[in-house]
Amino acid sequence: MADTPAILDLIEHQLGERAVLRHPADQARYISDWAGDRLGMPLGVVRPSTTAEVAEIVTLCREHGVRMTPQGGHSGLVAGALPDRDGGELVISLERLNRIRDLDPINFTMTVDAGCILETLKQAAAEHDCDFPLSLGAQGSCQIGGNVATNAGGLNVLRYGMMRQLVLGLEVVMPDGRIWNGLHALHKDNRGVDLKQLFLGSEGTLGIVTGAVLKLVPRPEQSRTALLGLPSVEAVVALYGLARRDCSDLLTAFELIPRRCIELAMEATPALRDPLDEAYPWYVLMEVAATGPVDLSAMLEHLLERGMVRELIVDGALAGSEAQAQQLWQFRESMLEGQRLRGEHLRTDISVPISAIPAFVEQATREVMDASPDCEIIAYGHIGDGNLHFNILPPTALDDAAKRQHLRELEDKLFAVLDGFGGSISAEHGIGRTKQAPYLARLSPLEHEMARGIKALFDPEGLMNPGRILPVER
16 A cells, blocks of 8 residues: 555645645545445545646656546446545545636537536536536536546437537546547547547546536527326337427437336425326326427427327326426436435446337346345336336345345346346446446456456556456456
8 A cells, every 4th residue: 555644745745735635534525425335435535626736646646556536526326436445545536627618609519627517517508508418316416527437328318318429529637647638629520539438438447537528509498398197118118209209309308207206206305296186107207398489389289199099198297387397307306315215225227228128127027026025126217218227125124234135136137137138237327346247247258358458558557446347457
């Protein structure tokens, strides 16, 4: 392990006392994520305020053999940005890199520091009649660098794509301290290999993203939101097919929500009231948005009429105002908090072809319930990109250790079903530490060789976020 005082003294000497946090009390908020998961205490926490300072820190760490953990807004869910248990990792927080460097409403781009909060960027874009369309439940705290590193998705992927489609250029501090300036604001650039894509989704294992050029879109002038009651997952997917044809690219969100999630939302937020007169097994929360003279109300009403004629929709509520729309979306936000309040549970982030969702949900539910009749399944997600969160609450009679073991066994069964559908074990949260074993088990020998080769090329000493995605080489 590195000499802790020595490396922190060097960084403090170069960057100032404000940039270094040494004491455990000051480091407390840097050792846990949104779900409350935590591993250990870091060697220390450093908070650079410029790209040059990040480069200085990385250079010093490389010279002294110090392992580094880049960290954003603590909203990850796969333990990818938490310091290791041995106390030997230096957390590099990007929270002080929070400048909006440029916003070009004609080119529809903005250039930002990696530590900028997503919500702040969205507000800045709105002031120029633009929108940065990434929409996440954690947008009030997550940072753009973390969104890049995890290739974040969220609610609007079906219309705008994931971060891979929303990033035009990157600035990255490499593991040897050199700065790669790829901040190109070009919408078309076909000069060989697209290097920035290597860092999107790399979870800080190949370098530290310090800046990004983001793609903006015109700010929607109008939107319509509906919460619909449906009888089955088959009906949900069939309705999605209609919506894609009737609403085309104006469809921005299409969320699958089971009845249990509506109940969890009302438990977490008592001010919420049951949105429909009766309870239904499944719900769809959908939104259409547009600029210009488009009659969204007529479009949505036509879709709902067709859905009811085909007996796909049983009931529904249309938001008549922005406040009502926000209330409907509050169900989507509060149901996550409702799950978290239930304590230990399996969080999954999987994807299958959209047409396979009904069959997958039916088979996965059967396999899990056969193995654990007393567990509770909560399956919801983004129908438009095939991304499901098939979460499992363990039997309440088990103690915490038994719950964790039981959930690992159920995850194995769930992933075995997923393999049969050609699905992915991680659709948007990433691999980190939590998903490393199932990820490695599903890599072909050639894929494993290529992944290790890229890591070795960029970070031959293995100091940059080691043990995430790939295990540490011994």
